[in-house]
Amino acid sequence: MKIGISSCLLGTQCRYDGGHSKDGFIINELGKYFDFIPYCPEKMIFATPREAIRQTRKDGIIKVKTSTTNLDVTQKVNDISKKLADEIQESELCGFIFKSKSPTCGMERVKIYPENKSGQSENTGVGIFAKEVKDKYPLLPSEEEGRLHDAWLRENFLMQIFAYKHIFEFLNTKPSLNDLITFHTSYKYLIYAKSHEAYKELGNIVANHEKKDTNIILEEYKHSFLNAIYQKGTISNTYNVVLHIYGYFKKLITKEEKDELLESFEDYKNEIIPLIAVIKLLNLYTKRFDITYLKTQKFLNPYPKELALRSSILAYK
């Protein structure tokens, strides 16, 4: 599984000062599951070490300039960013991790300085390369390394990457409408935890009331699915999902077991225990009563459990 990444996050000494921005979580944890494809636009056009660059604004026009000599390098940075963004398509990436705050790679809150060097800088910019990638691939899962230290954003990003990879693999098998129904069914509760509206929209596409051609349906489904997995799950939606799942076996278990389960749901809702504790119990009953429908649900197993993302109380909001 390939993920694009700003090179300096892997420890490559490509920063302007000859240093790197190595990120332990990315290398040690995510590195077990993903192949990283490194990108460093600045290194490709300037030597390392080099003079730092920064974004400036005058009369609403953003430029990229060297920070001491004030040389305008906008065209160079734009050109290399476009070229690298074009190459991403061929690399079949499932996501991208950008270096925060960089005038080239930052996804948001990049500093923009006033052209005349007097006045206040603002943190409202977007890195030139990051913008190019986002404009070209708006539904490619992407995050900054800093935001991945937030358990909730990390959980959503990882879930999105695995689902992103899955739908493209699925579409490559040239599926029938029946295959699509099976695929869609397996994502029912995962999508439901993100957005009820998105689940309804996907259901309508699969139902194909207008009897459209399969290829058109698959294309419509892909687009809506990518939009759906882009959304972030919430505690209240997730709580509703666990109640739905509980409905499959509530009549098959004892009062004590029911009480224990419902208490764990409440504890999850009140942020006392992490989601993984609830999922463990739901998986246990799913196996015990051999409920095939639940066994296929991605919500119960969205990615390798060793990633342990749902072990944090902070992984849901």
Ligand code: SF4
């Ligand atoms: S932030 Fe981007 S351009 Fe800057 S050193 Fe890292 S990879 Fe290169």
